[in-house]
Structure formats: structure tokens, C-alpha cells
Amino acid sequence: MRYLILGVFFVIFSGSFLYSQTKVGGQVFDSNKQPVPFANIVFVNSTVGTITDEDGRFYMESEDSHSSIKVSFVGFETKTIKLNKKVTYNLEVILQEEASTLEEVVIYKGKTSKKNNPAIDILRKIWDNRRENGVKKFKQYAYDKYEKLEFDLNTIDSALINSRIFNGMEFIFDDVDTSRITGKTYLPIFLNEAISKVYGDNVINEYKEILKGNKNAGFSDNQTLIAFVKDLYSDYDIYDNYLKFFDKSFTSPLSRTGIGVYNYVLTDSAYIGNKWCYNIIYYPRRKNELTFKGDFWVNDTTWAIKEINLEVTKSANINWVKDLYIEQEFDVLNDSIFLITKDYFQSDFALNKKEKSRGVYGKRTTLYNNYKFDIKKDKKFYQSQVDPYNDDIYNRADSFWENARMEELNKDEQKVYKLLDTLKTVKAFKRLYNIGTILATGYVEFNGFDFGPVFSTVGFNEIEGWRVRAGGRTYFTRNDRWRIEGYGAYGFRDNKFKYGVSGKYLVDRKSRLIVSGGNRRDVEQLGASLTNTNDVEGRSLASSSIIATGDNDRLTSINLSALSMQIEPRKNLTIGVTGSYRTLKPADRSLFSLDFIDPETNELKSQIKQTEIATSIAYFPGRKTTGYGVDRVVVNDGDFATLFLNYSVGLEDFIESDFEYEKVQFLYQQPWNIGGFGRLNSTLEVGKTFGEVPLGLLSVIPGNQTYLSIYNTFPLLDFYEFVTDTYVTLHLEHNFNGRIFSRIPLLRKLNLRELVGFRAAWGELSDENILLSAPSNELLLAPDDEAYWEYSFGVGNIFKIFRIDFHFRGNYFDNPDARKFGVTGSFGFYF
Known part of the structure; x- marks a missing residue:
């Protein structure tokens, strides 16, 4: 009975958050009921969209209300579907082949030509201008950096809630939420915030990051965990030919070698802010390679990326990572130079890649602000060492964070601090934590x-x-x-x-x-x-x-x-x-x-x-x-x-x-x-x-x-x-x-x-x-x-x-x- 009450409470509680949101998920098929991978899904009259996976499945959501979605793919007729509800799951979409392309097997399979392809023409312009954007264009730079790391237990269902392993910890499931990326339920189990001041000099090739504040919920002795996650999600530049994650080198969709491993399709153009941009979808030419699927918006004059989404394909040869999703947003300085303002990274760690397998989300959100340029500092500034550990910095008070955060914590994140402080007092949790410590150390x-x-x-x-x-x-x-x-x-x-x-x-x-x-x-x-x-x-x-x-x-x-x-x-x-x-x-x-x-x-x-x-x-x-x-x-x-x-x-x-x-x-x-x-x-x-x-x-x-x-x-x-x-x-x-x-x-x-x-x-x-x-x-x-x-x-x-x-x-x-x-x-x- 208590789980029934909890379920009713969860539905009511979640409904208050869904009122202003639109969520949709489902699967795209062709007329033969075969899944259509890498199809493009967008909310009509918006730039919010996603790409289906290898099984034709998709999920997306928006903070705004939308009444319809548009589904498109090379060689198929574009289809618009009305949404009668704010939340629509298990939607089934059937795409019909275009009559003019039924005989073209290459197009039907989703392969795109490397010649006379406007998307690739745009890609070449990105290559020619990619070093003219970002902090590399300046002699010196400085900026504020806010980083939020989170771990979540995902795919929460009744079987997990009723599992004996959580006896005595049932209260934690009161705070289950739904991922905006995958549509899966998840439960936060760890949260860490840090704010730093970053300095760099491209002339002498020096870099220094000074921690200004840190706060965490979960485990007081968390430095190894934080550093491990930061290394997994190490900094990367999407303009590089290869992006390194989890000791693997993934081919960037902006790579000069990308033409050999990706298909590119020019699908749309629109204003983002006050900049006219082109939208290009990309997806792998072959399975089992270390590649992504997704799309990006690129400016039509500077050929700089305005927004980009990257998601690792399920067939990629990587273990223990079922999903990996990246979002980056860039803003314009002086009407020409694009600087990164937001980097969101989410990975789903699981024992296998089956759709219903449980795992742990690892999330990193990084925000950048207050850019300053060409303010030279002495080389001794970069090489000087100070006491690297200050207890006051690593345990900043709440008053510090009220002014320091670049974005407010949402209601679920605010609950994490209280939830995990309570969880540490539960004997069952301590027992699980001790077993994990023995296996790890x-x-x-x-x-x-x-x-x-x-x-x-x-x-x-x-x-x-x-x-x-x-x-x-x-x-x-x-x-x-x-x-x-x-x-x-x-x-x-x-x-x-x-x-x-x-x-x-x-x-x-x-x-x-x-x-x-x-x-x-x-x-x-x-x-x-x-x-x-x-x-x-x-x-x-x-x-x-x-x-x-x-x-x-x-x-x-x-x-x-x-x-x-x-x-x-x-x-x-x-x-x-x-x-x-x-x-x-x-x-x-x-x-x-x-x-x-x-x-x-x-x-x-x-x-x-x-x-x-x-x-x-x-x-x-x-x-x-x-x-x-x-x-x-x-x-x-x-x-x-x-x-x-x-x-x-x-x-x-x-x-x-x-x-x-x-x-x-x-x-x-x-x-x-x-x-x-x-x-x-x-x-x-x-x-x-x-x-x-x-x-x-x-x-x-x-x-x-x-x-x-x-x-x-x-x-x-x-x-x-x-x-x-x-x-x-x-x-x-x-x-x-x-x-x-x-x-x-x-x-x-x-x-x-x-x-x-x-x-x-x-x-x-x-x-x-x-x-x-x-x-x-x-x-x-x-x-x-x-x-x-x-x-x-x-x-x-x-x-x-x-x-x-x-x-x-x-x-x-x-x-x-x-x-x-x-x-x-x-x-x-x-x-």
C-alpha cells in the first residue's frame, strides 16, 4: 500500500513540473516496419530536436509548449505529427519512401554523396575558419568557470524499488525524476559544485585554474571521485579531428577525416538569436566505429558553430557506456568571435546496452562567463605554487553559492543535498558503501x-x-x-x-x-x-x-x-x-x-x-x-x-x-x-x-x-x-x-x-x-x-x-x- 501511495504522490508531484513542458518519445519505421535510424525529429517552429538511434528510437523534451513535431530523413517524405498531450510516449511514426528515390538503393540506406553535397561544402568552410574562433584567437585570456558534477541511478522501476538491497532506504525514491535527454527515470545520488578562475597565455603556452569554491553532497571524502569523473569528461575542443573520452579517440563530426566516416545532410536554416545559421545532421557511415550522431548549427558568415549535439551510437566499440550525449552552446563576441558559454556532458554507465538495463548517469555541466582578453601576466604567476588545499574553499557556505552560481539549481538538485545528508545516516547505505569501497580500493x-x-x-x-x-x-x-x-x-x-x-x-x-x-x-x-x-x-x-x-x-x-x-x-x-x-x-x-x-x-x-x-x-x-x-x-x-x-x-x-x-x-x-x-x-x-x-x-x-x-x-x-x-x-x-x-x-x-x-x-x-x-x-x-x-x-x-x-x-x-x-x-x- 505504501508503494501505491508513493506512486500516486510521484504522479501528482511530477505533474506540477510537466505543466509547462512538452515531452515526446517513440520509434520511427519505414513502410516495411523496419526501424529508420538517424532520422531527424524537431518540434515545429523551433530549433529543439534530436536524432533517432540505430533502432529508430527517440526522446526529446522542451520547457515550452509545442503542438506538433516534424520527422524527416533522406529518401523519405517529411511527416508532421500533431501532439494531443503534453507528454506522449511510445509514439509510432511510419515514413513513406519518396517515389523519385525508391530505386536508389544508396539513398534508401541513408548514405549521402561526398560530391555536390551542400552540407560538405559548408563543412569545408568550417575547416578553413576553425582556428579563428574561441580563446585561441587572443594572446591572453581569462574567464570564470562554474562546474557541476552529478551521479544518478537511472531506470527506476517497481522491481528496483522493491529490491531487498534498498530495505531501509525506500524514502530515497520520493525524489525520482525524468531525464530530458533519454526520458528515463533517475535518482540523484551525488552532486558536486565548483567555481574557478581560469587564466591562459597562448604566447608562452601556459594555463592556470584557481579554485574559488567547492561544495558537495554525497561523500565528504570525494576528491578521488571528482577527479576521476573530471578525467573521464576531460576538456575537449569540438574542432579537433579526434575527441578523447574514456581512453578512446572518437572522430569529431567537424574533423577533416569526417567525410570518410559520416553522412552529412543540410536540413534547415534559421535565425538563432540574431545570427543566420544552417542546420546539418550527421550520422555514421558504418557501425562499430567510434563515432557520433547528432546535428549542429553553423553561422553563415564566420562559419563558427553556434550549437552542436553529439551522441555516441550504440554500436560503438566501447564498454560499460550505453549512452554518451554532449551539448555545447556558443555566444558571439564583437559580432564575429564565437566563445563557448555552456558545455553539457551526460553518460550512461551500464553493464550492457540493452534498452531496459539499469545504470548510473554521470553528468557534467560547465558554464563559462566574464571573458577578458590580452591582460598579460608574468610567467611566474603560472608557475608559482601555493598550498593546494584550503578547507574553507572546499566547504563554502550557502551564502557564497547564492551569488557565485551562474545558474540556479533546479528543485531536484536542491533536494540532493538534504537527501544525501540523510542517506549517510542509514545503516543499509553504509553497508553498500563499505562493499563498494573494498572493491574499489x-x-x-x-x-x-x-x-x-x-x-x-x-x-x-x-x-x-x-x-x-x-x-x-x-x-x-x-x-x-x-x-x-x-x-x-x-x-x-x-x-x-x-x-x-x-x-x-x-x-x-x-x-x-x-x-x-x-x-x-x-x-x-x-x-x-x-x-x-x-x-x-x-x-x-x-x-x-x-x-x-x-x-x-x-x-x-x-x-x-x-x-x-x-x-x-x-x-x-x-x-x-x-x-x-x-x-x-x-x-x-x-x-x-x-x-x-x-x-x-x-x-x-x-x-x-x-x-x-x-x-x-x-x-x-x-x-x-x-x-x-x-x-x-x-x-x-x-x-x-x-x-x-x-x-x-x-x-x-x-x-x-x-x-x-x-x-x-x-x-x-x-x-x-x-x-x-x-x-x-x-x-x-x-x-x-x-x-x-x-x-x-x-x-x-x-x-x-x-x-x-x-x-x-x-x-x-x-x-x-x-x-x-x-x-x-x-x-x-x-x-x-x-x-x-x-x-x-x-x-x-x-x-x-x-x-x-x-x-x-x-x-x-x-x-x-x-x-x-x-x-x-x-x-x-x-x-x-x-x-x-x-x-x-x-x-x-x-x-x-x-x-x-x-x-x-x-x-x-x-x-x-x-x-x-x-x-x-x-x-x-x-x-
Whole structure:
């Protein structure tokens, strides 16, 4: 009964909002009852319209009252339909083919000509003038920016309302509303507002955004969520050839390559404001490509975009995103220059793309105002750093927002603050939130302490047998200035206890001066990576992987103590100094040896004692982080370049240290988005050790004896198969994102993604270093005759979460136990 009452209340409540609105939705068919995709729907005598999807479905609404809609498509007669009600759902529209085009199969299919097409003539004029609009036309610029982020649970129905998962939270469904884009019911669950002042200089290519105020409803510790959403909806320019969303490059309808992937139709012309504009509809020529459908209005003199709508087609090869919709509006400055005033972005995250599947809306509304130009500021203004976290700014009072907002919150948004403050007190919600936190972070949260990571609890290797691990960290807020972490592990075969403990403190937030230190005693696979540091918190995946190919028994027992200091003088540029002392010995001397001859005493030793001082410089251009404490979270991982330079000095006879040496290492990692051809990841590593050192201090080309696809390793090399004191390695991996498979009829619907990889390594090993480690009886080989290389072919997006790679060895087939072929796989959630 209470749900019946709630339903009646909802109908009455919603009716008060619909009085001045017109809503219409339905499906468009041809005379054979086949859906007509990408048909144009507009309210008569207005510029409000939409495009049908691949199934011919549409929905649109307007704040004004309208009495009819017009439906049109190339090759069909235009049809006008009267609306007898303010709200009309499930409307069925039948279009009749034009008699003059019944025999023209190309037109009937919706394909448009690339020649003698007035829409394409207009498109060429847009290309010629696209750099003459916006802030890029000025030397310097500044403007106010208001941004609103929102998450909504969508497709609310009685089954969801009655679900046991919402027991105790039924009151939240009192605030269900209907999307103006999709016509689906939704329930707001998170809202964040921010207002900033933006400055830019096109001459020196600098940009700075200063936050003036922030407010949120939902979760007090929300910085990671906000930053994650901002990265998903990163800034874009519709005039660019490709628009990047969710790590995918979509072809812009304004792209110079758009003619090859879109159909364009000139449909209308009208005044928008006081500017005469043309209306062009566009839609994809082929399915499964990363393209949009929609329309835009373009001015007839400046050839600048006045309004544009973009919606991703359902056949696009992208996971977990059922719908993606963009609106942009531009205004005129000095009667000629068009500047963006509004950007609306909505995506529907769901497990599948079925019409009735539930999901979560992610919405971003950005408004721009108060443009100023050619006011020069010193370069120091852009480079200077201030304390990035101010509690007063992040929790502005209501009085601030009354004057700061560029548009008022609607009645539903105003309710969100009160609703979510109430929801946080409900036990059922807290339980759901805790489960989500564990899945997202791997930690179980307690008051001021996190237990985990839970995914590292169990492992297996030849030395320890089955291994269990438990650990945790202090955690009060995202902005903690200090943190202590630790873990304990036990191997049931070697019956030994291992542990690690570390602490760090953020001395100065402005320069991000951090001091840290700790101690770790554990079993590791030292041949798993090249460019590594003496990080106390580090742990080798290979030492605790459950499944391996061949014997994973070349493991090392390490006792490491380190003290370090790190500073960030400029954004994303860090300089660090680490002093460490470590002892290395075989985890099981009968299976693996690190024996060497002491150069001074000629004694045989099986344990290395080494003191080292390392200075490192790292630069991450384009990296985005969140959090203002000692730890920060990277929100665009894998989407920026990494440059790392490390210089290490081994100190002999200092705290019984055995060797004196110098080691230089450099790493350059760069992702490349190659437009519609996918994404290439590249990594170059070089290094050299000066001085004589034993096996435990040499550089091992990283093998991979697991069945996991691990980037920056060589899947067909065993651990310690190649050992060097001078090395160069190159890794290339290209993901075509389904560009090839989308053109194969039998594979098109599977949305698979093709990958290719190439890896190479060259290195040397001096005779002195070989002789130094001769007592170990380990076969030390370096790829010095020619560069070792491998190549691979992979298929990704299998069932949306699985990837399989097939690897082939290129040379060095005579190495002991050389593997010529291998298969690895991995699981992951990728867009």
C-alpha cells in the first residue's frame, strides 16, 4: 500500500513540473516496419530536436509548449505529427519512401554523396575558419568557470524499488525524476559544485585554474571521485579531428577525416538569436566505429558553430557506456568571435546496452562567463605554487553559492543535498558503501585504519609454498600528512615469517617535501623489473604469484632499510634522494645461488651487504592527481608520459658494505593516441653499471614466468635468462581498438579488439663481472651478439573483461630451456 501511495504522490508531484513542458518519445519505421535510424525529429517552429538511434528510437523534451513535431530523413517524405498531450510516449511514426528515390538503393540506406553535397561544402568552410574562433584567437585570456558534477541511478522501476538491497532506504525514491535527454527515470545520488578562475597565455603556452569554491553532497571524502569523473569528461575542443573520452579517440563530426566516416545532410536554416545559421545532421557511415550522431548549427558568415549535439551510437566499440550525449552552446563576441558559454556532458554507465538495463548517469555541466582578453601576466604567476588545499574553499557556505552560481539549481538538485545528508545516516547505505569501497580500493576501512590490500592475501611460489599476507595502513582522511603502513606474511613451506613497515610525513604541502623510511624482510623476485628503486613498500608480484610456467625458484631473501627525502619543485617534477642498506641472499641456496668471490679477501660469500645512495629525477607531464596529503591518487593512469633518471652510488666498507660502483638508469614511457587507428604504448629503458659487481647487483632483463600479460616484461624469457651490466630495452604495444575486426562481418558484433606487440633487448656483461659471480654456478648470458626480440598478437575485450596474447620468440633459440611460444592472459575492466 505504501508503494501505491508513493506512486500516486510521484504522479501528482511530477505533474506540477510537466505543466509547462512538452515531452515526446517513440520509434520511427519505414513502410516495411523496419526501424529508420538517424532520422531527424524537431518540434515545429523551433530549433529543439534530436536524432533517432540505430533502432529508430527517440526522446526529446522542451520547457515550452509545442503542438506538433516534424520527422524527416533522406529518401523519405517529411511527416508532421500533431501532439494531443503534453507528454506522449511510445509514439509510432511510419515514413513513406519518396517515389523519385525508391530505386536508389544508396539513398534508401541513408548514405549521402561526398560530391555536390551542400552540407560538405559548408563543412569545408568550417575547416578553413576553425582556428579563428574561441580563446585561441587572443594572446591572453581569462574567464570564470562554474562546474557541476552529478551521479544518478537511472531506470527506476517497481522491481528496483522493491529490491531487498534498498530495505531501509525506500524514502530515497520520493525524489525520482525524468531525464530530458533519454526520458528515463533517475535518482540523484551525488552532486558536486565548483567555481574557478581560469587564466591562459597562448604566447608562452601556459594555463592556470584557481579554485574559488567547492561544495558537495554525497561523500565528504570525494576528491578521488571528482577527479576521476573530471578525467573521464576531460576538456575537449569540438574542432579537433579526434575527441578523447574514456581512453578512446572518437572522430569529431567537424574533423577533416569526417567525410570518410559520416553522412552529412543540410536540413534547415534559421535565425538563432540574431545570427543566420544552417542546420546539418550527421550520422555514421558504418557501425562499430567510434563515432557520433547528432546535428549542429553553423553561422553563415564566420562559419563558427553556434550549437552542436553529439551522441555516441550504440554500436560503438566501447564498454560499460550505453549512452554518451554532449551539448555545447556558443555566444558571439564583437559580432564575429564565437566563445563557448555552456558545455553539457551526460553518460550512461551500464553493464550492457540493452534498452531496459539499469545504470548510473554521470553528468557534467560547465558554464563559462566574464571573458577578458590580452591582460598579460608574468610567467611566474603560472608557475608559482601555493598550498593546494584550503578547507574553507572546499566547504563554502550557502551564502557564497547564492551569488557565485551562474545558474540556479533546479528543485531536484536542491533536494540532493538534504537527501544525501540523510542517506549517510542509514545503516543499509553504509553497508553498500563499505562493499563498494573494498572493491574499489582493496582495503577494509575502520576508524583511522585500513586493513589490506585484501587481494594480496594469498600467493604461492617454490620457496614459500602457499603464502598468506595481512597488512594495513593508517588512514583518517584523503589529506593525511602522515601515514604508517605495514604487513606480515608467512610461508607454509619454509616456515618463515616476513614483514615490512614504513612511515612517511609531508613536511611542506606547497613544495611536497616528504621524508620517509622503513624496513622490509621478505622473499622477492629481483629479476622482475629493470628500473627499480629501493622502495621499502615495494613488493614483487612474481614472488607471490599463484600460477607460473617453469620453476619459479630463483628467489632472493632481502633485508632492506631505507631513508629517503622527496620534493616537487614544479608540478609533476619530483627529485628524490634515498639512502639504503640491504642484505641479499638466496631464499634457498640449493635451488639458486648468489655466491661470489670477495675481491679483497678472496673468500667465498653467499650474502651481499650493500650500502647505496640514489638520486632520482622523475617527470610526468600531463599527470592528474587528487588528494593533498602525503599520498595522492593518479586519476589518469597510463595517459601521460614518464621520464625517470636514477643515479646510484654503492659505498664500499660503509656499514660493512661489499662493493663500490656507480649505476645510471633512464626510462622513457609514452602513450600515443593515433586518432582512429588506436593507441600505442612505448617504453625505452637504458642503463649501465660502472664497476665490478656480482649477480645480485647486476641488471636482469625482466622475464615473465607467470601466465599474466604484464607490460614491460618479456613473456618468453625465464627469470635470469639474460643478465647485463649495460642494457637497452624497447617495448611497443599497439591496440587498434577494434578498427580491423569492425570491418569483418562475422566478428563485428563481438566488439573484439586487436593488439600487436614487439619487444627487444640488447645488453653486455663484462668478463670481470662474469668471473666475480662464477662460484654461483649460474649461467650468465647477455644478449650481446644481437638484440633479443619477441613479437605477439592479442585479442582483447573478450566478454568485455578478458584479453589473451600469443607470443613468439624471434631468436636465441639455443638458450637452455628456451621457450619458442607462449600464451598469457589478463582480466580487467576497460572502456
